[in-house]
Amino acid sequence: MKKDIALRSYLLESAPTMTEEWYESLDKKSSEGVYTSNDPDVIQRLKAQNYEFHLYISNVFIEDEKSFFESFNTWLNKVAKDQQHLRTPIQSIIKEFMNVRKQHCEYIRRFAELHDDITQQHIDVWNEKVIRVFDIIILKFITEAQEYASNRLRSQQEMIHELSSPVIVIKKDVALLPLVGDIDTARAKMILESTLKQCAEKQISHLYIDLSGVVMIDTMVAHELFQLINALDLIGVKSILSGIRPELATTAMQLGLSFDHIRIKSNLAQALEDDSKIVIASSTH
Template identity: 55%
Template sequence: MYPVQELHEFLLEKAAQLTEEWYDSLDKSGPHGVYAATDSNAVELLKKQNYEFHLQFCQLFVQEESTFLSGFENWIIQIAKDEQHLSTPIHFIVREFFRTRDQYLHFIKEFVFSNKEKYSQEFIDLWNKKVINTIDKVVIWFMEEHHEFSVKRLQCQQEMINELSSPVITLNRHTGLLPLVGDIDTARAKLILEKTLKQCSEKRVDCLLIDLSGVIMIDTMVAQQLFHLVEALALIGVKTTLSGIRPEIAQTAVQLGLDFDQIIITSTLSRAIDSSKIG
């Protein structure tokens, strides 16, 4: 049997041991993430993922690199998009890759020790180098995939936040309320304009109350976008009332020379509702 095949079989036999020793020595003290899981099902899944890593990684010694990496792709993508791993700080995950690398270096040493004088230092150096270089490639590959899925996850979350952050709430048959809360940047302001026009048209709103009491600060571009919203609403026949404008926002609007003549303004939302005669 060739040396690499003997090493391959030796490591495959140690795969379950590698997983158990890895998990036993795992730092589980983190406040969150996949390594802090205490649920038995989550722990078993984590061990299963680690064990599958070993089954795949052992092929390193008997396959061409291109074939090995192609076979490894599914494992990397599955772990990179795993919700628990996406919720884990990336440096924790990288740390575990390097701890696993050290496990392999240790077991190669054990394999050589159990076969004294059978393998030259040249073989040992070659195997160690192969493990180190491959783990480096796997870590970089994993981080790229993890980053891509993290970005997609954040984009989906942001889209959901945007979807929920500018709802036109129907108060009665023809009156709606748009409560704006939090920071509004230019991108969100444009989204609010688009969604508000669409919702007012779909809900047949004739009068829209826009409450700004939850908005702490807006810049000049956002202020312009909000007043463009009022103008656009007027073009589709929607009468607008603004309420809860903070002094900072009022100052910005005045500095821009924005025209308030065609806009009803009240100090509070309750007054806006009263002025709209909503019963």
């Protein structure tokens, strides 16, 4: 145990030097992402992350694996979500983990040379521990970075979908929902949720849903569309459909969906024109 503590102390003392040596060893020409940055702030943060890594990793010689990772996960989560690392190819990051692992094995060898009572068995045990922990770290980092990137991508897609299905207020309590492009089941569900929320927030009573820009629609999406219309009706929003393509009409018929309670116009211009006449007429009574 004394030898383990001594090794940890040696690595802690060597941490600043190890960071500088590691950074100088980076192949700035063939590397990518954060490792090639010329921005002083990025370089400083990269070195600080590496130095902090050395401080954490030195504890692996005096702590059990579970306790080590409970503490180390703080560093792991922070770096995995770092924007510079997210823009760096994962293979480059793995390569640097491996380089730092090699560096630690080298410093274990240097430590052993300073002490006559350190045997090859001690070195082998320490190297084995370093290799095992680094393997786990690499796997954890890849998993954490992938999960964070996937969640961020999902959020961006949700935002894009929400922006691609805006409820546009035309006047007072009248709005337009122009749907464009392919609509799959996931986007259809998002449109339903977003439209209900926007109509409630904007106090809409009449909503034009224009489908002329929808290229393709399947049975599940058609069903979701009618679910939207029914849900709008429940919150007091009357729907007016326009631009229904023959494919949608056919799909609706196959599903047994009825248009009887829905106002339909051949195109948006006609829908807006006819509805304005109805509004004017009703306002005169």
